[in-house]
Amino acid sequence: EVQLVQSGAEVKKPGESLKISCKGSGYRFTNFWIGWVRQMPGKGLEWMGIIYPGDSDTRYSPSFQGQVTISADKSISTAYLQWSSLKASDTAIYYCARCGGDCYEVDYWGQGTLVTVSS
């Protein structure tokens, strides 16, 4: 059974750093793209970027380029999303998602990680 299990909720202060994780199981982790999706409170889904764990090819949507870093450690089947300096506007639920094929569409979702940034 394919599963994406994300790390738990985080509460941080503005300016702090953060790295959240997404562990894949039940499939060959290196053979599928992983994407990250932001959902701000009461808002829709936003595609942030993708990574191919097999060779760490990483692409960012224009709105998120330079704002976050996506990485992966294929030895432990885990993808990451990190911030170097959080802002209050980063408060959101972040989902990881597996893409089928050449990342044509999402076929599995993680359960989501709530990130709250508040002073």
Added chain:
Amino acid sequence: QSALTQPASVSGSPGQSITISCTGTSSDVGGYNYVSWYQQHPGKAPKVMIYDVSNRPSGVSNRFSGSKSGNTASLTISGLQAEDEADYYCSSYTSSSTHVVFGGGTKLTVL
């Protein structure tokens, strides 16, 4: 890239059918048969309801169906049930480097 365009809300009575549209361009919806639909209940992760325009994953009710014409894809839910009340999002493969673009979402209310 811009999000795909969906109506903000639709509504229907139990037993009725509703259709949610998802409009893109020839660089996404119109150019590829990789349109998906996701259902999201409050506080839950999205769930895949339709993939490849019109295919249903195992376990999804056959009351859900998808189609596409030109640059517009559609999700139809027949025999509406109270449990169908949720937010629905479309996505499409796109020629951009990040491969996927979402619609803005549609809130379905079952009256």
